[in-house]
Amino acid sequence: MLEKINAPSIRPVASADLYDWDELVQEDRVHRLIYTDTAIFAAELTNIWGAVWVYLGHDSQIPNNNDFVTTKLGLRPIILIRDSAGKIRALFNRCTHRGTTLCRKERGNAHMFTCPYHGWSYLSTGKLRAVPWPDGYACDFKDAKFNVAQVPRVDSYRGFIFGTLNPDAPPLIDYLGGITGPIDEWLDRNPGGKVVVCEANRLKYKGNWKLAYDNSGDGYHVVFSHRSLLEMENRLADEANKGMSYYKGSPDSKAMYMRYTGNGHHFKDKRPNIEKRSGGLWAVEGPAPGSEHYEAEFRRRFGAKADDILDLAGSEPVNINVFPNLSLLGNHIQVFDPVSVDETNVTWFGTSVVDVDGTLGDALDEINALRMRTQEQFPNFGEVDDLANFEEIQRGLACLEDEWVYMHRGLGIPGRIKTDAKGEVTAPATDEAFMREYIHEWKRLMKASPNLVVQREP
Amino acid sequence: MSLHVQSTRDPSLTSYYVTDAFYRELIASFTDWQRDDREITEPAERERFRALLEREARLLDQLNFDDWLAMYAPECIYWVPGTPNGGDPRREIAMSFDDRRRIEDRIYRLRTGYAWSQAPKSRTVRMISNVEVFAATSADRRMVRSNFLISEFRPDGVRFLSGWCGHRFVARNGRWEIEVRQVNLIDCDQNLRNPSIVI
Numbered sequence: 001m002l003e004k005i006n007a008p009s010i011r012p013v014a015s016a017d018l019y020d021w022d023e024l025v026q027e028d029r030v031h032r033l034i035y036t037d038t039a040i041f042a043a044e045l046t047n048i049w050g051a052v053w054v055y056l057g058h059d060s061q062i063p064n065n066n067d068f069v070t071t072k073l074g075l076r077p078i079i080l081i082r083d084s085a086g087k088i089r090a091l092f093n094r095c096t097h098r099g100t101t102l103c104r105k106e107r108g109n110a111h112m113f114t115c116p117y118h119g120w121s122y123l124s125t126g127k128l129r130a131v132p133w134p135d136g137y138a139c140d141f142k143d144a145k146f147n148v149a150q151v152p153r154v155d156s157y158r159g160f161i162f163g164t165l166n167p168d169a170p171p172l173i174d175y176l177g178g179i180t181g182p183i184d185e186w187l188d189r190n191p192g193g194k195v196v197v198c199e200a201n202r203l204k205y206k207g208n209w210k211l212a213y214d215n216s217g218d219g220y221h222v223v224f225s226h227r228s229l230l231e232m233e234n235r236l237a238d239e240a241n242k243g244m245s246y247y248k249g250s251p252d253s254k255a256m257y258m259r260y261t262g263n264g265h266h267f268k269d270k271r272p273n274i275e276k277r278s279g280g281l282w283a284v285e286g287p288a289p290g291s292e293h294y295e296a297e298f299r300r301r302f303g304a305k306a307d308d309i310l311d312l313a314g315s316e317p318v319n320i321n322v323f324p325n326l327s328l329l330g331n332h333i334q335v336f337d338p339v340s341v342d343e344t345n346v347t348w349f350g351t352s353v354v355d356v357d358g359t360l361g362d363a364l365d366e367i368n369a370l371r372m373r374t375q376e377q378f379p380n381f382g383e384v385d386d387l388a389n390f391e392e393i394q395r396g397l398a399c400l401e402d403e404w405v406y407m408h409r410g411l412g413i414p415g416r417i418k419t420d421a422k423g424e425v426t427a428p429a430t431d432e433a434f435m436r437e438y439i440h441e442w443k444r445l446m447k448a449s450p451n452l453v454v455q456r457e458p
Numbered sequence: 459m460s461l462h463v464q465s466t467r468d469p470s471l472t473s474y475y476v477t478d479a480f481y482r483e484l485i486a487s488f489t490d491w492q493r494d495d496r497e498i499t500e501p502a503e504r505e506r507f508r509a510l511l512e513r514e515a516r517l518l519d520q521l522n523f524d525d526w527l528a529m530y531a532p533e534c535i536y537w538v539p540g541t542p543n544g545g546d547p548r549r550e551i552a553m554s555f556d557d558r559r560r561i562e563d564r565i566y567r568l569r570t571g572y573a574w575s576q577a578p579k580s581r582t583v584r585m586i587s588n589v590e591v592f593a594a595t596s597a598d599r600r601m602v603r604s605n606f607l608i609s610e611f612r613p614d615g616v617r618f619l620s621g622w623c624g625h626r627f628v629a630r631n632g633r634w635e636i637e638v639r640q641v642n643l644i645d646c647d648q649n650l651r652n653p654s655i656v657i
Contacts, residue, residue: 292474372548389574
């Protein structure tokens with residue numbers, strides 16, 4: 001058992017005492033301050049980014065012992081590493097001596113980290129290995145306080161690695177709860193239920209991180225914010241059925257739906273709009289570089305199986321949103337990463353498939369090549385317009401006297417929103433019910449006083 | 459569209475040329491090509507390609523996409539890698555990897571009037587320098603390296619995008635056409651704000 005140490009010992013004003021949270025987050029609207037106030041952002045770093053399970057990275061980014069990637073937990077720089085014994089750890093990227101970051105690379109393989117500043121070195125377990133000229137110290141460097149601080153709870157679900165500083169958080173599997181069903185289905189459509197992260201479309205916007213999470217399940221914006229994309233991807237189509245065309249007309253009468261599964265997580269399921277057959281997904285995929293060539297090639301080589309293969313390059317029509325920072329959509333693993341109260345990184349990690357049983361053979365590179373090209377479409381031609389709109393929200397919220405932001409679509413209409421025995425909430429695709437549910441969970445978290453800890457090797 | 463291209467294979471409408479063999483050849487031709495032993499130092503040759511790059515920069519600054527695209531071969535690639543060494547686009551996501559049809563998609567979208575990331579449109583001024591011409595594996599092709607600095611104005615200020623381009627030109631129809639344009643931003647592997655212009 002590792003030694004756990006309460007941190008920090010000196011704290012600013014507790015989040016619970018900052019505001020009357022019930023005033024800021026109401027049934028149908030939220031106050032502009034939740035997006036603009038630096039004190040709230042600072043409190044979120046503890047109450048959200050420290051207190052709930054936060055997505056840190058994917059198994060496929062660190063396949064071998066001593067593989068690491070650098071990432072963040074809120075603003076805390078983290079080295080996510082599979083240590084020399086194969087255990088996944090999230091080390092604070094911070095020398096215990098003077099606070100210097102130990103690792104400046106984005107990825108690599110290292111069995112130890114040596115601080116560039118004064119040469120203190122640490123094993124991949126976080127344990128202090130040596131300090132230069134130790135005879136100049138009176139202390140005992142065997143004291144655990146000199147080992148690198150690390151995230152006390154790191155766990156993964158089917159390759160998705162999460163961490164939390166909160167000893168009172170539920171087990172990861174309970175935190176994820178009902179959202180594991182959609183995650184399983186998203187994975188299991190790929191051979192062996194596996195995907196591999198393969199670089200990313202990396203974007204950022206000048207706006208609060210919650211604007212991205214508000215949008216993550218928003219079916220209301222699609223035909224407006226993405227009008228240029230919808231027009232573009234259907235410009236050559238015989239019938240305008242490509243991409244998210246099903247949002248046109250009366251989207252709430254369609255079979256798609258949104259579902260809030262608890263703990264801030266929610267799911268937009270657009271699959272019922274698509275013909276449920278082999279090749280159904282590929283049939284609505286917009287044009288991509290190589291589409292016609294690969295389709296002809298796979299049909300020639302794989303016959304009836306070609307449709308299944310082409311569907312692997314099609315965008316799975318779901319949005320699986322895991323609070324606060326993970327979104328699975330199409331074939332992407334999208335990660336939200338707060339930079340400051342009004343700046344956020346959104347990284348669209350691409351995924352490729354693996355040939356688990358040899359059935360794909362030499363077609364693997366070709367399938368993935370097509371899958372790379374379909375994945376580049378939305379970040380290039382869709383996401384950029386959303387991010388522009390998020391930035392314009394942030395600008396609009398500079399109007400101090402116009403205080404409220406509404407999220408009441410669907411609220412108060414009898415029979416529209418259904419809650420099942422498990423407490424999961426289902427509503428039409430354009431409803432903002434998920435937004436209201438998650439922001440109330442956010443409010444509950446902001447009222448709390450979590451007791452965060454770090455741990456160090458003993 | 460050029461006459462020799464069959465209508466069923468019109469690369470503006472369908473995409474048959476982006477094949478595994480195409481990718482392999484592309485990766486090979488963009489590997490280890492900036493070599494002293496392949497450099498073409500003849501001033502007239504260098505000036506010819508410098509003029510083409512300067513014209514391309516001007517057309518993009520003017521948002522004159524029709525004339526810009528007319529500089530390209532029918533089967534062309536606009537490639538903005540997401541990693542500093544270009545990488546293997548079959549196995550990794552690029553910032554952009556457009557064939558001709560997707561380049562035309564890109565232009566079409568910008569012209570819809572609903573591309574909010576370009577409303578209002580960015581104003582840009584591009585500077586091209588350090589133009590070097592290299593022989594390619596076939597006599598009818600040239601590889602050209604150039605450095606660029608794009609000043610981009612949006613309503614909240616001016617920012618700079620910088621990097622270098624690798625152009626592959628092909629001699630065709632009595633002129634040099636751009637077959638591949640690889641745009642290497644110096645911060646291509648970082649999170650970028652609103653990369654919605656043609657870089």
